[in-house]
Amino acid sequence: MTSEQPFKIAVSDDALTLLKRKLDDTRLPDEVSATGWAHGAPLADIRRLVSRWRDGYDWRTHERELNALPRFTRAVTVEGFGEMNVHYC
Structure with missing residues (x-):
């Protein structure tokens, strides 16, 4: 198992441009008509x-707010799944 490493959320401008497009x-x-949730939202x-x-969500503002807390990543071994990378704060 590896030790924890600092982690920052960093979504690229290209990814946000693609999402907007x-x-x-x-x-x-x-x-x-009249199906409620039977066929989805x-x-x-x-x-x-x-x-x-x-039109109304400012990702960069939320990214800064999320990164205000210290965040970390670490590889953990999960029985039946092998090694997984987890992120936490």
Whole structure:
């Protein structure tokens, strides 16, 4: 087992640009009437989430807030799964 190592969340500008482009390109289906959650999340909820991620969520602000706490990573051995890398604060 390795010792813990400091870890910072660092999402690249390219990844955020790609996410924005994918959200801009999102095409949602028509609502299936009167199914509730039987066929997944209601379309209105999905539209609201897409809008929030595209127009109202500042990832860099949240990234700074998350990185304000010390974070670490360490490899651990989990029976039946082998070695896994875990992140924690």
